[in-house]
Amino acid sequence: MEHTWRWFGPNDDTTLTDIRQCGATGVVTALHEIPNGQVWSVEAIQARKELIESYDLRWSVVESVPVHEDIKKRTGNYLEYIENYRQTLVNLAQCGIDTVCYNFMPVLDWTRTDLAYELPDGSKALRFDQTAFAAFELYILERKGAELDYSDDEKAAAKAFLDNATEDEKNLLVANIIAGLPGSEESYTLEQFRDKLAEYDHIDKGTLRQNMKLFLEAILPSAEQGGLKLAVHPDDPPRPILGLPRIVSVKEDVEWLLDAVPSPANGITLCTGSYGVRADNDLVDMIQQFGDSIYFTHLRSTKREEVAGSFHEAAHLEGDVDMVGVVSAILQEEQKREGKGRAIPMRPDHGHQILNDLAKDAKPGYSTLGRMKGLAEVRGLELGLKSLMGSK
Ligand code: DNO
Ligand code: MN
Numbered sequence: 001m002e003h004t005w006r007w008f009g010p011n012d013d014t015t016l017t018d019i020r021q022c023g024a025t026g027v028v029t030a031l032h033e034i035p036n037g038q039v040w041s042v043e044a045i046q047a048r049k050e051l052i053e054s055y056d057l058r059w060s061v062v063e064s065v066p067v068h069e070d071i072k073k074r075t076g077n078y079l080e081y082i083e084n085y086r087q088t089l090v091n092l093a094q095c096g097i098d099t100v101c102y103n104f105m106p107v108l109d110w111t112r113t114d115l116a117y118e119l120p121d122g123s124k125a126l127r128f129d130q131t132a133f134a135a136f137e138l139y140i141l142e143r144k145g146a147e148l149d150y151s152d153d154e155k156a157a158a159k160a161f162l163d164n165a166t167e168d169e170k171n172l173l174v175a176n177i178i179a180g181l182p183g184s185e186e187s188y189t190l191e192q193f194r195d196k197l198a199e200y201d202h203i204d205k206g207t208l209r210q211n212m213k214l215f216l217e218a219i220l221p222s223a224e225q226g227g228l229k230l231a232v233h234p235d236d237p238p239r240p241i242l243g244l245p246r247i248v249s250v251k252e253d254v255e256w257l258l259d260a261v262p263s264p265a266n267g268i269t270l271c272t273g274s275y276g277v278r279a280d281n282d283l284v285d286m287i288q289q290f291g292d293s294i295y296f297t298h299l300r301s302t303k304r305e306e307v308a309g310s311f312h313e314a315a316h317l318e319g320d321v322d323m324v325g326v327v328s329a330i331l332q333e334e335q336k337r338e339g340k341g342r343a344i345p346m347r348p349d350h351g352h353q354i355l356n357d358l359a360k361d362a363k364p365g366y367s368t369l370g371r372m373k374g375l376a377e378v379r380g381l382e383l384g385l386k387s388l389m390g391s392k
Contacts, residue, residue, distance in 0.1 A: 001297070001330060001382055002343040003375060004028045004060045006366065008182065009048075013360075014368045016055040022372040023379060026060030027052050028101075028347050036185045037068040037081045040088045045095045060345045061296050062092060063101035064233070066185040067215070072106055073199060074211045086219045093226025099295050099345065100223075101269050103233040104212050106203070106244045107196045108177075109184035110236040110274075115176055115364040116353070117312050124353040126365050128237055128277075130309030132173055134158035135165075137242060140174060141190070143197065145243060157307075182363040197242055205245040209256065212247060216261040223265035231267050231295040232257065236274040237311070238281070250278065251286055258293055270330075271298035273349055276321040277311050279304065283321065287329035292337070297330060298349035299323070299378050313350055313365070316374035317381065327378065328385050335391060348374035 004026035005019045019027060031040050031048060052059045065088055070076040092100065103109060113136070117127035135158040137146045147155065162170070180187030188196060203211075216230075223230055238249035247253055254268055268290060275281040287294065301319030302311045317323050334344055351370025353362055360367070 001327075001334070002026050002060055002345040003379060004345045004347045005371070005375070006063060006183075006347055006349075007052075008032060008363070008366070010051070013362070014366075016052065016057060018368055020055060020057060022368070023375055024347075025057060026345055027057050028061045028063045028345070029059065030062055030064055030066075036066045037070075037077075037084060039084045040065070040091055042091045042094055045091055045097070049095055049097070059097055061099040061101055061231075061347075062097060063296075064183070065089070065092075065100050065102055067102055067104060069107070069186070069196075069199075071215050072104060072208065072211055073203060074214070075199070082215060082218045085215075086222050089219060089223050089228055090226055093223070093228045098227055099229050099231060101231045101233055101296055103235075104208070104215075104248060105235050105246060106200055106208065107186070107193075107242070108244075109186070110181055111177060111241065112181065112364070113173055113176055114312075115181075119352070122358075123370070124358065125313045126350060127312035128310060129305075130307050131157045131161050133177070133241070133309075135162040136173055136177055140170065141194065141242075143194075143243060149243070182366050197244065200244050203245060205240075205247060208245045209247050209260070212257075213260045216263075216266060220261055220263045220265045224263050228265055229267050229295040230265055231269040233269045233298075234271050234274040236271070237277050237309070238274055239278070239309075249275075250281060251289070254286070254290055254293075258290070267293040267295040269296040269298060270294050271300075271349065272321045272323070272326055273298060273300035273302050273313065276319075277302050277304065279320070284325040284329045287326065287333060291333045294330075294333065294344060297344060297346040299326070299346050300349040300351075300374060313352070315352065316348060316377050323378070323381065324385070327381050328389075331382065331385055331389060331391070335389075346378070348378060350374075 003024045005024035007029045068081040070078040112126045113129045113132040114127040116124045178188045178193045235246040235249045240246045301314040301321035303314040303319040304311045348371045350365030351374045353367045357367035357369045
């Protein structure tokens with residue numbers, strides 16, 4: 001595996017020097033300063049690449065080139081945005097970058113309700129509390145039709161949650177959901193959020209799939225020509241929320257995707273923390289099945305809670321993800337590729353807020369020390385497994 005680290009650019013508190021010291025050799029980043037939908041110029045890409053290389057690191061993966069909402073809905077300026085996306089891919093390829101992560105989640109990127117969930121040892125984790133989310137959806141957002149998705153017991157629990165919450169807690173819950181987590185391109189007020197959701201009223205799963213297929217058909221030939229691999233990130237959490245369709249959540253979705261637009265440029269990001277929230281996603285099985293279409297991995301674990309749909313982020317080698325099984329399946333896939341292509345880039349994805357980072361205003365999920373711990377643990381696991389497998 002190639003050990004990489006997500007870096008949010010020159011303003012990130014975690015510096016490129018820190019990243020090297022944490023044990024990564026590759027950087028995962030994006031030109032976050034360029035507004036969603038605009039072309040990334042060769043000059044801008046090249047300058048960022050040279051900066052990274054001047055620290056003896058490599059720009060391993062672009063995460064993400066964001067997909068404009070108009071493309072997902074096929075409304076407004078979608079044709080122009082698709083063309084800009086294609087041009088950005090051509091420019092990235094020209095600069096020698098070969099892997100691009102993206103996602104196709106409507107309106108929101110990843111979603112959590114609690115960004116400072118205290119664990120028994122005093123560290124903090126990110127959490128998705130389904131009851132809090134229901135409270136938001138049913139009684140704060142008051143989305144039409146949402147009540148249909150909930151049982152009477154769930155509604156009562158959501159109501160009780162809200163009755164017990166202070167104004168500050170309610171405001172924080174709303175902000176956590178709609179203000180945009182690190183890496184999200186969008187951030188909304190409650191009013192804007194209602195409008196954005198309404199724009200999807202006529203878009204169901206089938207339509208969203210069709211829109212994704214048409215988008216990929218338009219960009220994949222250029223990606224393929226430039227030797228680029230696209231790696232779609234799964235929905236997080238991996239299920240429909242807020243009445244929005246979600247189409248990259250389970251194994252069948254990936255089967256559909258790879259089948260709908262066959263191309264060596266059409267691949268996936270195996271994010272174990274996202275897919276792993278569902279007990280019916282067998283990660284080892286997915287790695288074996290999608291093997292040569294996996295171009296990037298996010299390794300972390302989650303712990304499902306008692307209330308269905310609720311989970312929090314666990315330490316990298318704990319929780320529900322069988323990390324030993326996952327890493328050994330990835331290493332077996334790499335063995336199969338022997339000689340062809342490069343090591344599969346992995347990043348520790350999120351980490352807990354621990355030690356000195358607890359006193360800092362760290363980006364949710366992206367504090368330095370928690371990710372350093374996660375990377376170190378996964379690297380140790382990898383080294384041990386490799387030695388058992390008799391490979392280097
Ligand atoms: C969260 C991330 C997501 C992911 C995007 C990929 O930490 O895994 O923000 O980067 O969804 O496009
Ligand atoms: Mn991820």
